[in-house]
Amino acid sequence: MARLAAGLFAVWGAFAAPKGLYDLVAGEPEANLYSPAPWQFVTREQWLRYAGFELLYGAVCLALAVYLYRYARFLPEWVSREEPAP
Numbered sequence: 290m291a292r293l294a295a296g297l298f299a300v301w302g303a304f305a306a307p308k309g310l311y312d313l314v315a316g317e318p319e320a321n322l323y324s325p326a327p328w329q330f331v332t333r334e335q336w337l338r339y340a341g342f343e344l345l346y347g348a349v350c351l352a353l354a355v356y357l358y359r360y361a362r363f364l365p366e367w368v369s370r371e372e373p374a375p
Contacts, residue, residue, distance in 0.1 A: 292357075295353075295357035295358040298350045298354035299354035303351070305347030306347025308343060308347070309346070312344075313341065313344060
């Protein structure tokens, strides 16, 4: 279970972190395509705050994936339960 969660966090973080980095460097909001003047609906400050959050969110997902994968090494593969007496 821990390795499955680590894999899910790794995949999600691998998508979110580069997207946040792209938004910080070269991206712009979709609203700029439809507004008469760029940065009219969403200011640069708001966009950079959002992109920074997205980058941090992706990085935390990747860090959590690494932590869960390392934690999974200490867990046993199978836990056998004793059958209750009838």
